[in-house]
Amino acid sequence: MKKLVVSDSSLCMNCLSCEIACSEAFYKTYGNPCIKIDVKKDNSPNVKACNQCGLCAKKCPEGAIKQNAKGIYMIDKKACTGCLKCVEACPKGIIVKAEDKPNPSKCIACGICVKVCPMGILEIQEKLD
Structure with a gap:
């Protein structure tokens, strides 16, 4: 099963290349990335990436989020009613x-962010x- 992994967030330059690439891939504009960079209390970078935990799928009342053969949780846009329970449930807010x-x-572990980091x-x- 696939997932996005952050090897060492302390090396992050906070350049936002990953956020920009992700957002542009999904929405053709910057503003809604499925990976987030913010700063911890000690001013070190905090890279928030989906680990495919499945909590979003468990909280979806419509069953619109399912794990595919590669282990990636995918949102079925036709089954999704837009209730946003998955957004509320995501422990990383991504x-x-x-x-x-x-x-x-x-995040669908597409690797676009990986290529631009x-x-x-x-x-x-x-x-x-």
């Missing part, structure tokens, strides 16, 4: 919804259960 879209989006701290790995 399931996002653009105002002009009917459904939220989440200048520090090489992001990677797609096989998730061991």
Whole structure:
């Protein structure tokens, strides 16, 4: 099963390349990335990436979030009613919804952020259960 892994967030330059690439891939504009960079209390970078925990799927009342064969939790846009229970449930706050879209989006471990990270701290790995 695949997941996005942050190897060493202390090396993050907070350049936001990953956020920009993710947001542009989903929405063709910057503003709603499924990976987030913020700063901890000690001013060190905090890279928030989906670990495919499945909590969003458990909280979805419509069953619109299902795990695919690669272990990635995917939102079925046709089954999703836009209730945003998944957004509320995400412990990292990285399931996002653009105002002009009917459904939220989440990380699908596509690797776009990995390709643009200048520090090489992001990677797609096989998730061991």
